[in-house]
Amino acid sequence: MIVQQYKKMLEGKSVIRELSEFAAERGKEIGYENVFDFSLGNPSVPVPQQFNDALTDLLQSKSSIELHGYSPSLGIPSVRKKVAESLNNRFGMNYRAEHIFMTSAAAGAVAHALRCVTVPGDEVLAFVPFFPEYRPYIELTGAILKTVPADKETFQINFEVFEELINKKTMAVLINTPNNPSGAVYSADTLRRLAELLRSKEKEYGHDIFLISDEPYREIVFAGVESPYVSSFYDNSLSCYSYSKSLSLPGERIGYLAVNPACTDADLIVAMCGQISRGIGHNCPSSIIQLAVAEVLDLTADMSVYETNMNLIYNQLIELGMSCVKPGGTFYIFPKALEEDAASFCRKALQYDLILVPADSFGCPGYFRMAYCIDTDKVARSLPALRRFIKDNYH
Amino acid sequence: MIVQQYKKMLEGKSVIRELSEFAAERGKEIGYENVFDFSLGNPSVPVPQQFNDALTDLLQSKSSIELHGYSPSLGIPSVRKKVAESLNNRFGMNYRAEHIFMTSAAAGAVAHALRCVTVPGDEVLAFVPFFPEYRPYIELTGAILKTVPADKETFQINFEVFEELINKKTMAVLINTPNNPSGAVYSADTLRRLAELLRSKEKEYGHDIFLISDEPYREIVFAGVESPYVSSFYDNSLSCYSYSKSLSLPGERIGYLAVNPACTDADLIVAMCGQISRGIGHNCPSSIIQLAVAEVLDLTADMSVYETNMNLIYNQLIELGMSCVKPGGTFYIFPKALEEDAASFCRKALQYDLILVPADSFGCPGYFRMAYCIDTDKVARSLPALRRFIKDNYH
Numbered sequence: 001m002i003v004q005q006y007k008k009m010l011e012g013k014s015v016i017r018e019l020s021e022f023a024a025e026r027g028k029e030i031g032y033e034n035v036f037d038f039s040l041g042n043p044s045v046p047v048p049q050q051f052n053d054a055l056t057d058l059l060q061s062k063s064s065i066e067l068h069g070y071s072p073s074l075g076i077p078s079v080r081k082k083v084a085e086s087l088n089n090r091f092g093m094n095y096r097a098e099h100i101f102m103t104s105a106a107a108g109a110v111a112h113a114l115r116c117v118t119v120p121g122d123e124v125l126a127f128v129p130f131f132p133e134y135r136p137y138i139e140l141t142g143a144i145l146k147t148v149p150a151d152k153e154t155f156q157i158n159f160e161v162f163e164e165l166i167n168k169k170t171m172a173v174l175i176n177t178p179n180n181p182s183g184a185v186y187s188a189d190t191l192r193r194l195a196e197l198l199r200s201k202e203k204e205y206g207h208d209i210f211l212i213s214d215e216p217y218r219e220i221v222f223a224g225v226e227s228p229y230v231s232s233f234y235d236n237s238l239s240c241y242s243y244s245k246s247l248s249l250p251g252e253r254i255g256y257l258a259v260n261p262a263c264t265d266a267d268l269i270v271a272m273c274g275q276i277s278r279g280i281g282h283n284c285p286s287s288i289i290q291l292a293v294a295e296v297l298d299l300t301a302d303m304s305v306y307e308t309n310m311n312l313i314y315n316q317l318i319e320l321g322m323s324c325v326k327p328g329g330t331f332y333i334f335p336k337a338l339e340e341d342a343a344s345f346c347r348k349a350l351q352y353d354l355i356l357v358p359a360d361s362f363g364c365p366g367y368f369r370m371a372y373c374i375d376t377d378k379v380a381r382s383l384p385a386l387r388r389f390i391k392d393n394y395h
Numbered sequence: 396m397i398v399q400q401y402k403k404m405l406e407g408k409s410v411i412r413e414l415s416e417f418a419a420e421r422g423k424e425i426g427y428e429n430v431f432d433f434s435l436g437n438p439s440v441p442v443p444q445q446f447n448d449a450l451t452d453l454l455q456s457k458s459s460i461e462l463h464g465y466s467p468s469l470g471i472p473s474v475r476k477k478v479a480e481s482l483n484n485r486f487g488m489n490y491r492a493e494h495i496f497m498t499s500a501a502a503g504a505v506a507h508a509l510r511c512v513t514v515p516g517d518e519v520l521a522f523v524p525f526f527p528e529y530r531p532y533i534e535l536t537g538a539i540l541k542t543v544p545a546d547k548e549t550f551q552i553n554f555e556v557f558e559e560l561i562n563k564k565t566m567a568v569l570i571n572t573p574n575n576p577s578g579a580v581y582s583a584d585t586l587r588r589l590a591e592l593l594r595s596k597e598k599e600y601g602h603d604i605f606l607i608s609d610e611p612y613r614e615i616v617f618a619g620v621e622s623p624y625v626s627s628f629y630d631n632s633l634s635c636y637s638y639s640k641s642l643s644l645p646g647e648r649i650g651y652l653a654v655n656p657a658c659t660d661a662d663l664i665v666a667m668c669g670q671i672s673r674g675i676g677h678n679c680p681s682s683i684i685q686l687a688v689a690e691v692l693d694l695t696a697d698m699s700v701y702e703t704n705m706n707l708i709y710n711q712l713i714e715l716g717m718s719c720v721k722p723g724g725t726f727y728i729f730p731k732a733l734e735e736d737a738a739s740f741c742r743k744a745l746q747y748d749l750i751l752v753p754a755d756s757f758g759c760p761g762y763f764r765m766a767y768c769i770d771t772d773k774v775a776r777s778l779p780a781l782r783r784f785i786k787d788n789y790h
Contacts, residue, residue: 002511002512002603002659002660002663002664002667003510003511003512003513003514003667005514006510006511006667006670006671007660007663007667009667009670009673010663010666010667010670042460042464042465043464044460046458046459046460047459047462047463052454052459055450055454055683056451056454059447059450059451063441064440064441064442064447064643065437065438065439065441065643067442067646068442068643068644068645068646068647069437069438069645069646070437070645070646071646103676104499104676104677104678105678107676107677107678108676108677109676110676111674111675111676111677112676115398115401116397116398116401117397117398118398119398119400133673136670136673136674137673137674137676139674140671140673140674140675141674208397248459248460248463249463250463250464250465251462251463251464251465251466251681251682251683252463252681252682252683253678253679253680253681254681264397265397265402268397268402268405269397271405272397272398272401272402272404272405275401275404275405275531276401276535278404278528278531278532278535279506279531279532279534279535279536280506280535280675280676280677281498281499281502281503281504281505281506281507281532281675281677282499282502282503282506282675282676282677283499283500283502283648284648285648285681286646286647286648286649286680286681286684287646287647288450288646288647288684289681289683289684
């Protein structure tokens with residue numbers, strides 16, 4: 001028999017998928033350039049040319065077996081070493097190659113980290129609003145997702161409620177900064193307070209609590225915002241990174257898990273990830289992509305467009321009297337809808353060819369997400385539609 | 396706390412890893428070209444030049460977003476369509492794109508297939524000798540691996556014992572033809588008999604029994620040997636393929652799961668695989684590698700060297716009076732050791748710089764595996780060492 005658990009998952013409708021299908025259909029009618037599609041987090045800026053050049057150079061200079069032969073399942077040793085060195089240089093850490101596990105982007109890193117530190121029945125705390133995929137990542141391991149309601153003034157951490165919810169069964173805390181969907185960047189103060197609280201709870205409960213830090217947007221931070229390196233605040237940190245956003249490489253499925261060298265069993269965790277991979281049939285990213293990424297570790301795509309877009313949209317929303325925390329990074333913005341039911345709000349927006357995503361699946365009803373990783377020209381052209389939408393319906 | 400299950404797995408010593416480390420160390424002393432390393436199934440022949448050319452062309456002709464943007468998690472639609480068409484042309488099937496799920500090679504395909512059709516406590520039958528990784532693939536889903544002892548005369552299926560072992564809890568049967576490690580290729584007669592037996596047991600038990608067919612060696616078949624397409628014999632077939640061996644691309648982690656269109660819930664299984672991926676953090680292979688493979692679907696690397704090597708070794712083994720079923724395909728050969736303890740036999744071989752793998756982890760004590768995906772020159776140079784080893788110790 002087909003396993004019912006996964007069959008059932010298919011019945012759950014994905015709002016984002018429906019919206020993006022609507023956008024594609026509507027695009028056929030009026031031209032996709034006239035559909036203001038803010039639904040998807042697919043980077044719009046090209047990969048740095050140096051990445052494609054590195055790929056071409058590799059194809060011309062290396063043997064077939066060096067390029068396409070088996071990578072050890074933990075990643076190519078020279079690549080792991082370069083990743084460790086880059087992190088050490090940038091963030092004052094002391095990683096060695098043994099602390100780096102190459103993964104299928106941040107999704108693979110988070111999934112492995114969760115399997116390292118939880119068994120079925122354990123609780124994992126995450127903070128609203130959260131990336132909806134955290135639910136399957138966590139629940140399909142058998143662990144239980146508990147969510148901490150948002151501090152809607154800042155989208156930093158709501159420590160009062162967090163302290164009420166954390167308990168002896170909490171084995172991991174999953175954070176995401178800069179945050180999808182709020183765009184908030186946790187401050188040094190937030191991270192210090194989080195670390196102190198976790199350390200005191202570790203003592204109280206007599207077991208480790210691991211901080212799984214999902215950081216695909218680490219490099220997308222706007223002017224004047226500090227973006228501290230999470231792992232430097234808390235020893236039991238497992239950092240999950242992806243090159244999908246910083247290098248505009250989401251299709252290549254490459255990232256890593258970096259285990260803080262001071263973490264409990266730090267020297268074992270990456271090797272354990274290799275064992276976890278044996279069970280899920282994942283054995284690390286493409287070898288040639290690993291080699292090419294290692295040549296451009298400290299580069300990013302030209303991401304200045306995201307800040308330009310953010311300012312255009314933020315200023316327009318404020319001018320319209322909407323409530324919105326100004327994003328510190330990412331390519332998302334997370335305003336409050338103008339009616340309680342954000343799905344209804346977003347449905348009305350469709351009549352103005354505006355594709356907005358209601359935030360119920362992010363754990364935050366009444367809000368919506370706009371992904372502005374699109375051309376600035378299109379963002380500018382969307383503003384009159386946004387004004388008409390709000391004025392026609394809510395003024 | 397770190398999860399003990401994976402920590403324990405680390406303590407289990409991998410014989411193959413130990414042997415390959417020995418080979419590397421010994422190589423430093425006497426030059427690796429003088430170590431007759433038959434331990435690893437890493438293809439020795441280069442990828443077809445057309446694959447690297449396709450990659451280069453893509454880099455020059457496509458936009459960054461076409462090349463490196465998100466692939467849908469089931470695979471790029473045009474690639475899935477081409478895979479279906481190629482299978483239909485070659486094997487007279489009627490797959491559509493919806494029946495093809497792009498995976499991290501055969502490992503990913505088998506892991507997804509197992510999760511589609513088993514829940515914890517279900518039994519999966521596999522046949523000795525079997526690829527040792529089947530154990531973690533199956534057991535880490537919570538299912539139970541039951542193994543059917545070998546027919547050591549032919550390494551086809553031992554149907555008498557199979558009929559005794561199959562039971563109401565058997566939800567899947569996992570086969571591997573051409574077989575690692577025996578090199579046996581299941582005949583049409585074997586597959587017909589297997590299909591008949593499974594169909595009658597489905598009726599008897601009142602539930603589906605899925606045939607998970609692991610086929611990474613499908614294209615490596617020697618002269619005069621027929622290699623029938625498994626799925627054409629049995630509707631409830633899930634075919635697991637990898638380009639690792641046929642295109643010499645093991646590091647690129649690309650393959651697919653092909654669901655027989657007549658399989659129960661055929662139209663749902665691939666979509667379910669997408670849901671399974673959400674839990675394990677795998678979201679399909681590299682996009683540029685998918686696009687490049689789609690350009691060379693019906694090509695293979697020049698694999699004639701494997702048959703040449705097989706004949707050299709097989710003839711030598713027979714001349715030495717050893718017992719060995721002649722391989723019909725793959726790049727493995729699977730002789731009987733000359734003492735009961737194959738580990739002891741292989742340990743003695745090390746003194747002759749011969750790296751042979753005892754088959755205990757393949758479920759077949761008393762046998763050993765040689766992987767001859769190495770230069771023919773090296774195979775030829777290994778034969779005198781093999782002769783000395785056998786004559787010194789066993790004649």
